[in-house]
Amino acid sequence: MYKLSAAELLANALNKPAEETMKQIERPKQLHHGDYAFPCFALAKEKRQSPQSIAAELAAELSHEEFSAITAVGGYVNFTLDKKLAGSSVVKDIHQQRVAYGSTAIGQGQTVTIDLSSPNIAKPFSMGHLRSTVIGNSISLLLEKQGYEVVRINHVGDWGTQFGKLICAYEKWGEEAKVRANTIPELLKLYVRFHKEAAQDEQLEQEGRDWFRKLEQGDAYANKLWRWFRDVSMEEFGRVYEIMGVHFDSDAGEAFYNDKMERVVKELEQKKLLSMSEGAQVVRLDEFDLPPSLIKKKDGATLYATRDLAAAIYRKETYQFSKSLYVVGHEQSLHFQQLKLVLDKMGYEWxxxxxxxxxxxxxxxxxxxSTRKGKLVLLDKVLEQAIQLAATNIAEKNPNLPDKEEVARQVGVGAVLFHDLKHERIHDIDFSLEDMLRVEGETGPYVQYTHARACTLLAKGGEIQGVLEVDEETAAAAWPILSLLLQFPGAVGNAAINYDPSRIAKYVIDLAQAFNSYYGKVRILEEDEKLGARLAVVEAVASVLEEGLRLLGIHAPRQM
RNA sequence: GCGCCCGUAGCUCAAUUGGAUAGAGCGUUUGACUACGAAUCAAGAGGUUAGAGGUUCAAGUCCUCUCGGGCGCACCA
Known part of the structure; x- marks a missing residue:
């Protein structure tokens, strides 16, 4: 790795460990400053010299075959890679490794469970669950690329007081035929009505809670309804996952832990962690200045904390994870903080x-x-529109495209997923259908289009033959591209470490932009002696774009 | 009231996790398809990084306060 060479050169000259100089080397913002930079400001005090003179001395002293220039600019030592050498080598690497480029074995032998998607039964799949699904899926793919064994768990919200309320509402106002014909929307209506009326009527809340208790105690009628609601919902969700191309290793939802909670409650008792508070059983977390974790309601029914504790323990025992991730909205931060602390108090180092x-x-x-107020946007409607729009574009721009429907699906889904993934994970997103359906600019379809363009060039240019070598001129003209190609493994590592797919989304946009810019300036298929070199660059771009998109859970069609 | 998160161009977002002249897309203005896919490219305009202090050779980034927004805070998940 080139950065390491620079770090070693500096370490040698400065008589410091290479790890230290490695950490200080950065990437200059501007291309003309070279490929790596070493700021000398921190050395100024200890060497009692100006940063400028330190930089100048170092630059004069250092040289290495990998760098065509090592110069001092201000207080920086700038390293410029030998473009021909570095460019040829990265293109060769990618040609050999193809989509495996950027893979590592960091996670070899380790299992990570990841809790993602987790929609609620009897409710439509909302935009909020979309985020969990696509972010979680991308993180899974990133971790797999690093060699981890990933277990995707869809912790379906199929239990809890809400079902008592729903059953109660169905009992009062539901009509079986209507619900059979149009299950989720009808159930949603009932749920919304329940909350509307409960706002007026204290009694109703209590009835809902009573129904849940019955459900939990095994009441046959309540369980029959619950089973029905669940089956229909799962079928519905399955359709959406199919469209998005997401799969799970486990569908064990909340109800799955019903028979696993008592053990946890007993254990908490044994370890003397439970205490009574206002009729409920809680684990106090006063020492952390946090509100207590509620384990059992005063009527003896369980809560989600109880279930999540049981789930965490079950997952540890079943999968022996080294890490257990929960891709859940930040509004539940407190809950997970409590969960972790309670497990810790139980003596589990894991x-x-x-x-x-x-x-x-x-x-x-x-x-x-808010679901309760019935204000929400449905994911399948959004996907449907996105796919429709992609189909319209294809009909207009590429009517002879084979396999139109599949490509429209890939592009439509690509638009929706990319829009979600390009935002920094933690930021709130203001819902905008218009933005989600956009296909120009920094969008999924833009990247897909770029990839398709590259594929067309390769199809027309023929097989790349002979030794892959990028000549001086091509390397110089394509340097913004080559430089990004070199950065891909780092981008993958960064995204994985930070659990942040947006870094890959940004990377892939940058690469697509660099490529399109090159495409506008250089005629790639010109029949000259450098054709092979240009095609090699194009092939590398296509390969990395495809892999980058795959890590986001997005397909890269060869034509669109 | 307490806690967590956020505040960067008209809008949506970046900024190598403390480094050089704060960058893209959308929108807007202008130009480029009888040269490889115009879902594209090139160029212009657009900024007191919410505000005030502080730490540092260096702050959009770290600390304190103020303002503004979001989300949590006991029997929902």
Missing amino acids: AEGINHIPFGMVLQDGKKM
Whole structure:
């Protein structure tokens, strides 16, 4: 790695460990400053010399075959890579490794469980769950690229007081035929009505809670309804996952832990962690200045903290994870903080591996969307529109395209997923259908288009033959591209470490922009002696774009 | 009231995690398809990084306060 060469040169000259200089080397913002830079300001005090003179001395002293120039600019030593050498080598690497370029074995032998998506039964799949699904899926793919064994768990919200309320509402106002015909929307209506009326009527809340208790105690009728609601919902969700191309290793939802909670409650008792508070059983967290974790309601029914504790323990025992990730909105930060601390108090050192990966909410007009008030946007409608729009574009721009429907799906889904993933994870997103359907500028379809363009060039240019070598002139003209290609493994590592797919989204945009810019300036298919070199660059771009998109869960069609 | 998160161009977002002249896209103005895909490219305009202090050779980035927004804070998940 070139950065390491620079670090070693500097370490040698300065008589310091290479790890130290490695950490200080940075990437200059501007291309004309070279490829790596070493700031000398920190050395000024200890060497009692100006940073400028230190930089000048170092630059004069250092040289290495990998760098065509090492110069001093201000207080920086700038390293410029030999473009022909570095360019040829990265293109060769990618040609050999193809989509495996950027893979590592960092996670070899380690299992990570990841809790993602987790929609609620009997409710439509909302935009909020979209974020968890696509971010979680991308993180899974990133971790797999690093060699981790990833277990994707869809912790479906199929239990809890809400079902008592729903059953109660169905009992009062539901009509079986209507619900059979149009299950989720009808159930949603019932749910919304329940909350509307409960606002007026204290009694109703209590009835809802009673129904949940019955459900939990095994009441046959309540369980029959619950089973029905669940099956229909899962089928519905399955359709959406199919469209998005997401799969899970486990569908064990909340209800799955029903028979696993008692053990946890007993254990908490044994370890003397439970105490009574206002009729409920809680684990106090006063020493952390946090509110207590509620384990059992005063009516004896369980809560989600109880279930999450049982789930965490179950996952540890079943999968022996080294890390357990929860891709859940940041509004649940407190809950996960409590979860981790309770596990810790129970004496499980592996609680350290519990990691909440929060993300911002999808807001509407700056406010939270509320299921209870029936204000929400449905994912399948959005996907449908995006796919439709892609189909319209294809009909207009590429009517002879084979496999139109599949490509429209890939592009439509690409637009929606990319729009979500390009935002920094933690930021709230204001919902905008218009933005999600956009296909120009910094969008998924833009990247897909760039990839398709590159593929067309390769198809027309023929097989790349002979030794791959990028000549001086091509390397110089394509340097912005080559430089980005060199950075790909680093971008993958960064995204994985920070659990942040947006870094890959940004990377892939940068690469596409660099490529399109090159495309506008240079005629690639010109029949000259450098054709092979240019095609090699194009091939590397296509390969990395495809892999970058794949890491986001997005397909890269060869034509569109 | 307390806690967590956020505040950068008209809008949506970047900024190598403390480094050089704060960058893209959308929108807007202008130009480029009888040269490889115009879902594209080139160029212009657009900024007191919410505000005030502080730490540092260096602050959009770290600390304190103020203002503004979001989300949590006991029987929902």
